[in-house]
Structures are given as structure tokens and as C-alpha cells.
Amino acid sequence: MRWTEPERSIALTSFDQTHRPLVVGIGGTTRAASSTERALGFALRGAEQAGARTRLFGGEFLHRLPHYAPEHPHRTDEQLELIEAVRAADALVIATPGYHGGVSGLVKNALDTLEELRADERPYLDGRAAGCIVTAYGWQATGSVLASLRSIVHALRGWPTPFGAGINTLETRFDSATTCSDPKVAEQLATVGRQAATFALAFNTPRPANAKLAA
Numbered sequence: 001m002r003w004t005e006p007e008r009s010i011a012l013t014s015f016d017q018t019h020r021p022l023v024v025g026i027g028g029t030t031r032a033a034s035s036t037e038r039a040l041g042f043a044l045r046g047a048e049q050a051g052a053r054t055r056l057f058g059g060e061f062l063h064r065l066p067h068y069a070p071e072h073p074h075r076t077d078e079q080l081e082l083i084e085a086v087r088a089a090d091a092l093v094i095a096t097p098g099y100h101g102g103v104s105g106l107v108k109n110a111l112d113t114l115e116e117l118r119a120d121e122r123p124y125l126d127g128r129a130a131g132c133i134v135t136a137y138g139w140q141a142t143g144s145v146l147a148s149l150r151s152i153v154h155a156l157r158g159w160p161t162p163f164g165a166g167i168n169t170l171e172t173r174f175d176s177a178t179t180c181s182d183p184k185v186a187e188q189l190a191t192v193g194r195q196a197a198t199f200a201l202a203f204n205t206p207r208p209a210n211a212k213l214a215a
């Protein structure tokens with residue numbers, strides 16, 4: 001996505017330069033060339049162009065998370081890493097493939113792990129925007145799974161961004177991490193990231209004292 005220089009400087013100077021918002025991306029599949037993870041990368045670069053810092057938890061990382069079991073008190077290093085990152089986040093972008101008409105188990109397990117944020121001063125995704133992205137092999141699941149993912153964000157007290165991206169991977173290819181066969185899709189993904197980042201500014205959510213990630 002290309003911004004004109006005036007647009008870019010407005011976005012960059014709008015943010016408090018001592019606290020560039022952190023946008024955390026969660027998504028992908030176990031496949032090395034996951035189109036879902038690549039789509040998420042496009043969205044996070046849109047957030048960066050709006051002045052945000054970003055961190056991506058992709059398929060490989062999500063695959064290392066154990067199945068979330070609330071009754072077990074022990075949390076793995078990976079679980080704690082994800083929990084602390086989301087705790088410190090000013091906004092999120094979540095990307096899932098449509099699997100059998102729903103959010104994939106891999107992504108849902110990561111979102112279930114956020115149950116650990118329930119007792120925070122700012123519980124779950126409270127006060128945070130969450131951009132939503134769905135890839136699917138056809139149009140039907142892109143729409144239904146996007147609605148489902150937004151419902152999950154609502155349940156977590158987050159604010160789905162006005163624009164959510166549904167990508168039909170029968171029509172759009174991501175041949176590398178930085179190439180997308182359809183410039184309109186690339187722009188839509190950047191819009192998701194940009195809306196998540198700019199919401200962080202508009203909402204101006206103060207970070208809780210227990211947020212541990214360094215600025």
C-alpha cells in the first residue's frame with residue numbers, strides 16, 4: 001500500500017512519539033507458505049505505515065501452544081509470551097482460515113488462551129480494536145467465518161474494525177511473504193491494519209501497570 005507523503009506524515013505525527021501503539025497479529029496455519037499468515041503480514045505492514053509497532057504470532061508459534069486447559073495452573077513459556085504480548089497490545093489483527101465453516105482450531109486455541117486475561121484491570125481485549133481477516137477456498141466461508149470471528153472479538157470485549165477482509169484463496173495468491181496477486185486485496189489488508197492502529201490512537205487506551213512488553 002502506498003501513502004502520499006502528507007497522509008503519511010499526518011498518521012505518524014498523530015501518534016504520541018513516546019508511545020507508538022503496539023499492534024499484535026495472531027494468525028496463520030501450520031503450512032510454511034500459509035496465505036493466512038502472509039495476509040496477516042500485509043495487514044501489519046499497513047499498521048506500521050500508520051505509525052505502529054507490530055508483532056506477529058504466526059502458525060509455527062501457534063502450533064507450539066498446548067491445547068488450552070483452564071483447570072491446569074501451569075502455563076508454558078509460549079502461552080505466557082502470547083498472554084503478555086496481548087496484555088501489552090494497543091490493538092490486534094487476527095487472521096484465520098475458514099476450516100469447515102468456522103475459525104480454525106489453531107487460531108481458536110490461541111484465542112482461548114486469552115482467558116488468562118480475564119482478571120486483568122483491562123480484561124481480555126477490552127478497549128482494543130481487533131482487525132479480522134479470513135481466508136477460505138471460496139466466498140461462502142469467507143463471509144460466515146468473518147462474522148464468526150467478529151463475534152469472538154465481541155465476546156472478548158474487543159472492537160472489530162469497521163473493515164474486515166475476506167480473501168478467496170481460489171482467486172488470490174500470495175506467492176511470497178510480500179507479494180499478493182491482487183493489489184486490491186493488498187490494499188484491503190493494509191486497511192485492516194491501519195484501522196486497528198488508528199483506533200488505538202482514537203481510543204487512547206492507557207496501558208495497565210502489569211503490561212510487561214518493552215516499548
Ligand SMILES: Cc1cc2nc3c(=O)[nH]c(=O)nc-3n(C[C@H](O)[C@H](O)[C@H](O)COP(=O)(O)O)c2cc1C
Pocket residue numbers: 028029030031033034035036037097098099100101102135136137138139140141142169
Ligand atoms: C481442514 C480444512 C478445512 C477447510 N474447510 C474449508 C471450508 O469449510 N470452506 C472453505 O472455503 N475452505 C475450507 N478450507 C480451505 C482453507 O480455508 C483455505 O485453503 C485457506 O486459504 C488455507 O489457508 P492457508 O493458505 O493459510 O493454509 C479448508 C481447509 C482445511 C485444511
